[in-house]
Amino acid sequence: xxxxxxxxxxxxxxxxxxxxxxxxxxxxxxxxxxxxxxxxxxxxxxxxxxxxxxxxxxxxxxxxxxxxxxxxxxxxxxxxxxxxxxxxxxxxxxxxxxxxxxxxxxxxxxxxxxxxxxxxxxxxxxxxxxxxxxxxxxxxxxxxxxxxxxxxxxxxxxxxxxxxxxxxxxxxxxxxxxxxxxxxxxxxxxxxxxxxxxxxxxxxxxxxxxxxxxxxxxxxxxxxxxxxxxxxxxxxxxxxxxxxxxxxxxxxxxxxx
Amino acid sequence: xxxxxxxxxxxxxxxxxxxxxxxxxxxxxxxxxxxxxxxxxxxxxxxxxxxxxxxxxxxxxxxxxxxxxxxxxxxxxxxxxxxxxxxxxxxxxxxxxxxxxxxxxxxxxxxxxxxxxxxxxxxxxxxxxxxxxxxxxxxxxxxxxxxxxxxxxxxxxxxxxxxxxxxxxxxxxxxxxxxxxxxxxxxxxxxxxxxxxxxxxxxxxxxxxxxxxxxxxxxxxxxxxxxxxxxxxxxxxxxxxxxxxxxxxxxxxxxxxxxxxxxxxxxxxxxxxxxxxxxxxxxxxx
Numbered sequence: 001x002x003x004x005x006x007x008x009x010x011x012x013x014x015x016x017x018x019x020x021x022x023x024x025x026x027x028x029x030x031x032x033x034x035x036x037x038x039x040x041x042x043x044x045x046x047x048x049x050x051x052x053x054x055x056x057x058x059x060x061x062x063x064x065x066x067x068x069x070x071x072x073x074x075x076x077x078x079x080x081x082x083x084x085x086x087x088x089x090x091x092x093x094x095x096x097x098x099x100x101x102x103x104x105x106x107x108x109x110x111x112x113x114x115x116x117x118x119x120x121x122x123x124x125x126x127x128x129x130x131x132x133x134x135x136x137x138x139x140x141x142x143x144x145x146x147x148x149x150x151x152x153x154x155x156x157x158x159x160x161x162x163x164x165x166x167x168x169x170x171x172x173x174x175x176x177x178x179x180x181x182x183x184x185x186x187x188x189x190x191x192x193x194x195x196x197x198x199x200x201x202x203x204x205x206x207x208x209x210x211x212x213x214x215x216x217x218x219x220x221x222x223x224x225x226x227x228x229x230x231x232x233x234x235x236x237x238x239x240x241x242x243x244x245x246x247x248x249x250x251x252x253x254x255x256x257x
Numbered sequence: 258x259x260x261x262x263x264x265x266x267x268x269x270x271x272x273x274x275x276x277x278x279x280x281x282x283x284x285x286x287x288x289x290x291x292x293x294x295x296x297x298x299x300x301x302x303x304x305x306x307x308x309x310x311x312x313x314x315x316x317x318x319x320x321x322x323x324x325x326x327x328x329x330x331x332x333x334x335x336x337x338x339x340x341x342x343x344x345x346x347x348x349x350x351x352x353x354x355x356x357x358x359x360x361x362x363x364x365x366x367x368x369x370x371x372x373x374x375x376x377x378x379x380x381x382x383x384x385x386x387x388x389x390x391x392x393x394x395x396x397x398x399x400x401x402x403x404x405x406x407x408x409x410x411x412x413x414x415x416x417x418x419x420x421x422x423x424x425x426x427x428x429x430x431x432x433x434x435x436x437x438x439x440x441x442x443x444x445x446x447x448x449x450x451x452x453x454x455x456x457x458x459x460x461x462x463x464x465x466x467x468x469x470x471x472x473x474x475x476x477x478x479x480x481x482x483x484x485x486x487x488x489x490x491x492x493x494x495x496x497x498x499x500x501x502x503x504x505x506x507x508x509x510x511x512x513x514x515x516x517x518x519x520x521x522x523x524x525x526x527x528x529x530x531x532x533x534x535x536x537x538x539x540x541x542x543x
Contacts, residue, residue, distance in 0.1 A: 016541060016542070081383060082383025083382060083383060084540050085540070089276055090274075093272070093274070094271070095271055099382055105382075106377065108309055111308070111312070118305075122301060122302060123378055128297060174271075
């Protein structure tokens with residue numbers, strides 16, 4: 001298959017940073033005063049998180065995003081998830097997207113486990129029928145048994161994550177987005193979860209994963225982008241290139257901050 | 258690691274596209290269209306909201322019915338005497354007015370937080386903004402229907418004959434309030450996300466408007482006085498009239514329909530304009 005699954009051209013993302021400047025007063029003053037003051041107060045700082053990124057991903061591509069904190073990895077994932085719309089540039093994606101960026105998104109403490117499966121599934125873009133069909137399988141995978149009839153807030157945090165993981169990985173998608181490899185639960189569950197996640201990865205057409213671990217990327221991915229200040233500064237094949245000092249060094253640097 | 262064998266896309270018909278031959282205007286239209294279309298999702302989410310709110314209470318949303326009923330009963334008894342009005346005139350007027358006002362007020366107040374409350378979802382997945390607003394409107398319409406039960410005893414004990422043909426206009430009035438709730442939610446939601454000072458202003462305005470709108474007092478009282486223009490110039494009065502008048506024995510006057518329909522139209526056009534300019538910024542403002 002030769003068509004691109006993801007085609008990104010010159011993506012640019014800028015964050016306006018408002019602090020107290022979020023206030024209406026400033027905006028009104030800006031509108032009414034004009035001239036000099038308006039020019040001054042207009043200059044709120046905007047952070048360019050993605051600065052002209054282009055790439056094509058084909059079916060079978062497993063892409064690792066490397067780079068230290070603030071280099072734009074998570075923002076890029078969120079752009080691919082369709083949450084942040086780029087300020088300029090174009091993006092085209094074909095297929096169902098599964099975003100595993102924050103697996104506990106949309107979970108409600110007061111709702112039961114079953115209701116949470118439904119809620120989380122809806123937010124991932126599944127319809128109710130699909131979720132109900134998957135329900136027994138998800139319920140079994142969590143090993144939570146009768147707890148599923150109880151409100152989520154009675155769960156331990158480990159149990160909550162187990163539930164979130166089970167729903168998030170319940171369906172196969174064409175495009176899988178991940179921020180670090182998901183690892184959940186106690187020892188037994190971890191193995192089971194790893195297997196399930198691997199299966200989803202294998203079934204997907206394209207995987208994009210951000211990670212600080214070069215080992216992980218060389219194990220899972222067949223392409224790697226190194227990001228810095230919102231730009232792709234290097235593309236390489238993680239299977240061939242032995243990871244040399246740069247990633248470690250930059251990783252260590254960011255950690256020591 | 259061996260090369261992954263190439264997979265065929267299972268869902269190749271699902272295409273997400275930005276910036277490629279799509280104007281921001283068409284994306285705004287699409288947001289509204291696909292938001293309305295995913296009624297299964299927002300209906301379920303809205304229903305879950307209600308369930309959550311009353312999870313551990315025995316009476317659940319019927320608490321609303323009871324509290325609305327008590328409020329109407331108390332206010333009716335007191336203000337009926339203050340205004341020297343027989344209860345069979347005052348109580349039906351007050352009950353219908355308060356119930357539709359409760360819907361309008363909660364739509365306006367919750368509009369402000371509609372995106373702020375959904376921020377984790379907006380920052381993670383691609384969902385039309387309209388969906389969040391529809392969820393909020395749907396939830397409030399459900400609550401409204403619970404409140405509607407209060408009208409049964411009121412009209413059983415105090416009501417006059419209701420003309421059933423007039424009553425046919427009531428669902429239309431409710432529908433128009435809900436539709437206006439959608440555009441108000443999209444506009445207020447967008448601007449309140451950007452300017453966090455707007456929500457308290459709206460809350461305050463809603464409170465003030467409750468007192469200057471003929472809900473507790475009959476519009477006839479003020480007729481011929483200098484502040485009488487306040488009634489006709491108040492757009493919310495016409496929304497209330499659309500719902501209330503049929504219960505009180507007459508269809509709403511034509512000019513109320515004209516005002517409401519024009520507001521609906523202007524509101525929808527303004528909404529498209531707002532979405533066109535700011536839709537893609539909302540996620541960044543959260």
